[in-house]
Amino acid sequence: MSTSYDLAAVAARLAMLDLVSEAVTTERQAAVAAILRAPRSTLGGSAPASGAAPPNPQGHEAEVLLIRRSERQGDPWSGQMAFPGGRREPADPSLYYTALRETEEEIGLDLAQHGRFLARLADVPAVARARRVGMTITPFVFALDEPEPPPFQLSAEVAEVIWAPIAPMARGQSAARYAYNHEGNVLDMPAFAVEQRIVWGLTYRMLEMLFEVLGGA
Secondary structure (H helix, E strand, O other): OOOOOOOOHHHHHHHHOOOOOOOOOOOOOEEEEEEEEEEOOOOOOOOOOOOOOOOOOOOOOOOEEEEEOOOOOOOOOOOOOEEEEOOOOOOOOOOOHHHHHHHHHOOOHHHHHHHEEEEEOOOOEEEEOEEEEEEEEEEEEEOOOOOOOOOOOOOOOEEEEEEEHHHHHHOOOEEEEEEEHHHHHEEEEEEEEEEEEEEEEEHHHHHHHHHHOOOOO
């Protein structure tokens, strides 16, 4: 039987995961928010500021929020597709709080008010330009249960927001390759093709982690 990716089924499978506590580490830390919602079949177009998205062809299967990072000098992930999130600040009491704070700062969405926490996934070592950068990233998964959250307010760090159906990615229907030029060597990287955009690198790895959990839960 094919795995169901409607929001209720996804939330039920994630609820079966053991709760992971924060590990002690000397590395820098960051957190991101993988935000899921039920499809909005009546909306059209991409979602630079309003949260609108093309109709989900599956009709009922969950969508995940992705941002495209602005082109910024000095940002090793400049221009890439990503989840909202960022580095943990000294005043942040937890990585969960970091994910909430960074999401509100980057896209104006208050997950404490409009989101429902579903799960914490395993930490991912941060890699930039094919090298470890001495930082771990923790993905937190949330659901939006409201018919429509407030319009997004994008910071200068975010160029656009899109909602992408997760089923085509999870089932391999959106599989693609990305030719990454690293110091003169072209690396053939696994990726997802989402609305003429390529999702690769760390975000690809975190999505794969999520799909592995959903497939095995």
